[in-house]
Amino acid sequence: MGANQSKASIANERLVIERLRALELKDEPDNGYVHIGEKELVYPEKRVKSTAPWATLSxxxxxxxxxxxxxxxxxxxxxxxxxxxxxxxxLTSRATIIEDQQIFSVKIPFEGAPITNQRSSGRCWLFASTNVFRVALMKRHGLDKFELSQAYLFFYDKLEKANFFLEQILDTAGEDLDSRLVQTLLEGPVGDGGQWDMVYNLVNKYGLVPQVLYPDSFNAQSSSAINSLITTKLREDALKLRDFATSGTKRRNDILAAKEKMMREIHLILTLTLGPPPSPSSKFTWSYLDKNGAAHELTTTPLAFAKELETPRSVRITNSTVHDMFSLVNDPRNEYGTLLTVDRLGNIVGGRNITYVNVSMDTMKTACIKMLQAGLPIFFGCDVGKYSNSTSGIMDTDLIDYELGFNVRLGLSKAQRLMTHESAMTHAMVLTAVHLDEAGKSVRWRVQNSWGEAAGSEGWFVMSDKWMDEFCFQAVVEPRFVDKSVRDVLKTEPKVLPLWDPMGALA
Incomplete structure (x- = not known):
C-alpha cells in the first residue's frame, strides 16, 4: 500500500487506437450477432475508461x-x-557458492546451541525468538546446550489466537460476510506464523519453560492436522456468533456464554493434541548439568523464569529488556521515519499492538552491526524462498542465474514486489555474525536457522549483503543501537495498514 499508481503511457494509448482502427466486425452467419471481446483500460490521471479488443493467442x-x-x-x-x-x-552459480563462505570478521561470542528444528510446522518466529532468549539463559546458568520450549508458547498462541479471532468476529458482525475484511479474518484464524510483538505478548503473559519440561508432541512438529481441525471449528463458530450478534434475540450474556463454550472446545483440542502445558504461575523444578558437568536444580515458575532475561547476570550488557526491544522494518512503499501498524493483527486481546519503525536498509544494517559488535543475537524476518538454497544454506541474489537459462530478466524493485504480493516476510531467523570490508561496510551475514543440522552448513546459513537489501524486511533491535530520531518514531501516531497488506504477513 502507499505506492503511486502508474500512469498509462502514450505508447499504450497509440496501441489501443491502432487496434481499434484495425478492428473488423464480421457478422456471424448463423445468428446475426456480432461477438467482440473487450476489456477496460483505466487512465488514472483522467479517470477515463476506454475499451480495446482482447488479443487472442494464435x-x-x-x-x-x-x-x-x-x-x-x-x-x-x-x-x-x-x-x-x-x-x-x-542455474546455480558455482562462483557464488565459493564466494559465500562461513568467514566473518564480527561474531558474537556465544551463539547458542544446538541447532533447532521446527520440522513440519510454521513456528519459525517462536524458534527464532527463543533462540535469541536462550543465549542470555545459557550464559546465566553456565550451559553449553539448551532449548526453551517452543511448544509451550505454541499452545498458548493457538489458544489466544482463537479467542482473538472470535472477538474480531463479534466486532465485525455488522460487516457483510463477503466483505474483504471478514473474508481475510476467515482465511487463517490460527495460523502457525507470528511477529515479534506477538512473542512479547506471550512471554509477558505466560513466561518461558525449558524444552525438556514441555517437549514437542507429534502435532507440534507436524501442525497441519490440528490447524485444519481448529480452522474448520472456528469458521463454524464464526457463523454462529455472527448470527447471534445480528439476530437481536440473543442477550450479551448468552453470546458470551456461547463464545466461552467454543473456547473450551478449542482448549480441549489443543490439550489432547499438544499435551497439558505448565501453568504460568505454578512452580516447576528443572534439573540440569552445566557445561562443567555439575548438577543443578532450579525451582521457579514460567513467569519468573522469563524474568531472568532482565537480570545483570544475563548476557545483556545494559538493563534493556525484551519489553524495550522493537522492530525496524524496511518497506520502500511507505515513508521512512514513520511508525506502521496493521489493523486487527495480533494474538492476545489487550496485548501489545504490532508496530514497526520504517527505516532505510542502511539504518537497519547499521543497528544490526552495532548489536553484533556488542555480542547480541538478532531476530530478523525475511522472504527466505527467494534466490536461496536450503542444502548449501546460501541466500544470494547472484545464486541463480535465470537470465542465463531463459534469457529473461527479473527486474522488480523491493517496493514493486511488495505491491504485487511477489514478496513478503515468510520466515524468521537469527543473525549472529557479519563480515565487514575495510571501509566497515557489511559484505555477508551469518544466519542461525531452525531447519535442523541437515540444512545449510550444519544448520547455519550465509546471507549476502545484496540479498539482505532485497529480501530482508525486519530486524528486532535494542533502543540504544539506533539514533534518538529513530527511537522518537515510537512516540508518533502510526500509519494503519489494512489486514491484507503484505506487512501483515506472519513469519
Missing part, C-alpha cells in the same frame, strides 16, 4: 515461436538441461 504464432526458439543451439542445450532437472539447481 496457434500458428505459437508454433512459429517454438520453431524460432529451437533454431538457436543454446536454446536446444538449455532445453536438454532445464527439462531434466530443477532449473534452480541447473
Amino acid at each position: 496457434i500458428e504464432e505459437v508454433g512459429n515461436w517454438e520453431h524460432e526458439l529451437l533454431q538457436d543451439p543454446k536454446n536446444r542445450l538449455a532445453l536438454s538441461a532445464l527439462s531434466s532437472a530443477d532449473p534452480k539447481t541447473v
Whole structure:
C-alpha cells in the first residue's frame, strides 16, 4: 500500500487506437450477432475508461515461436538441461557458492546451541525468538546446550489466537460476510506464523519453560492436522456468533456464554493434541548439568523464569529488556521515519499492538552491526524462498542465474514486489555474525536457522549483503543501537495498514 499508481503511457494509448482502427466486425452467419471481446483500460490521471479488443493467442504464432526458439543451439542445450532437472539447481552459480563462505570478521561470542528444528510446522518466529532468549539463559546458568520450549508458547498462541479471532468476529458482525475484511479474518484464524510483538505478548503473559519440561508432541512438529481441525471449528463458530450478534434475540450474556463454550472446545483440542502445558504461575523444578558437568536444580515458575532475561547476570550488557526491544522494518512503499501498524493483527486481546519503525536498509544494517559488535543475537524476518538454497544454506541474489537459462530478466524493485504480493516476510531467523570490508561496510551475514543440522552448513546459513537489501524486511533491535530520531518514531501516531497488506504477513 502507499505506492503511486502508474500512469498509462502514450505508447499504450497509440496501441489501443491502432487496434481499434484495425478492428473488423464480421457478422456471424448463423445468428446475426456480432461477438467482440473487450476489456477496460483505466487512465488514472483522467479517470477515463476506454475499451480495446482482447488479443487472442494464435496457434500458428505459437508454433512459429517454438520453431524460432529451437533454431538457436543454446536454446536446444538449455532445453536438454532445464527439462531434466530443477532449473534452480541447473542455474546455480558455482562462483557464488565459493564466494559465500562461513568467514566473518564480527561474531558474537556465544551463539547458542544446538541447532533447532521446527520440522513440519510454521513456528519459525517462536524458534527464532527463543533462540535469541536462550543465549542470555545459557550464559546465566553456565550451559553449553539448551532449548526453551517452543511448544509451550505454541499452545498458548493457538489458544489466544482463537479467542482473538472470535472477538474480531463479534466486532465485525455488522460487516457483510463477503466483505474483504471478514473474508481475510476467515482465511487463517490460527495460523502457525507470528511477529515479534506477538512473542512479547506471550512471554509477558505466560513466561518461558525449558524444552525438556514441555517437549514437542507429534502435532507440534507436524501442525497441519490440528490447524485444519481448529480452522474448520472456528469458521463454524464464526457463523454462529455472527448470527447471534445480528439476530437481536440473543442477550450479551448468552453470546458470551456461547463464545466461552467454543473456547473450551478449542482448549480441549489443543490439550489432547499438544499435551497439558505448565501453568504460568505454578512452580516447576528443572534439573540440569552445566557445561562443567555439575548438577543443578532450579525451582521457579514460567513467569519468573522469563524474568531472568532482565537480570545483570544475563548476557545483556545494559538493563534493556525484551519489553524495550522493537522492530525496524524496511518497506520502500511507505515513508521512512514513520511508525506502521496493521489493523486487527495480533494474538492476545489487550496485548501489545504490532508496530514497526520504517527505516532505510542502511539504518537497519547499521543497528544490526552495532548489536553484533556488542555480542547480541538478532531476530530478523525475511522472504527466505527467494534466490536461496536450503542444502548449501546460501541466500544470494547472484545464486541463480535465470537470465542465463531463459534469457529473461527479473527486474522488480523491493517496493514493486511488495505491491504485487511477489514478496513478503515468510520466515524468521537469527543473525549472529557479519563480515565487514575495510571501509566497515557489511559484505555477508551469518544466519542461525531452525531447519535442523541437515540444512545449510550444519544448520547455519550465509546471507549476502545484496540479498539482505532485497529480501530482508525486519530486524528486532535494542533502543540504544539506533539514533534518538529513530527511537522518537515510537512516540508518533502510526500509519494503519489494512489486514491484507503484505506487512501483515506472519513469519
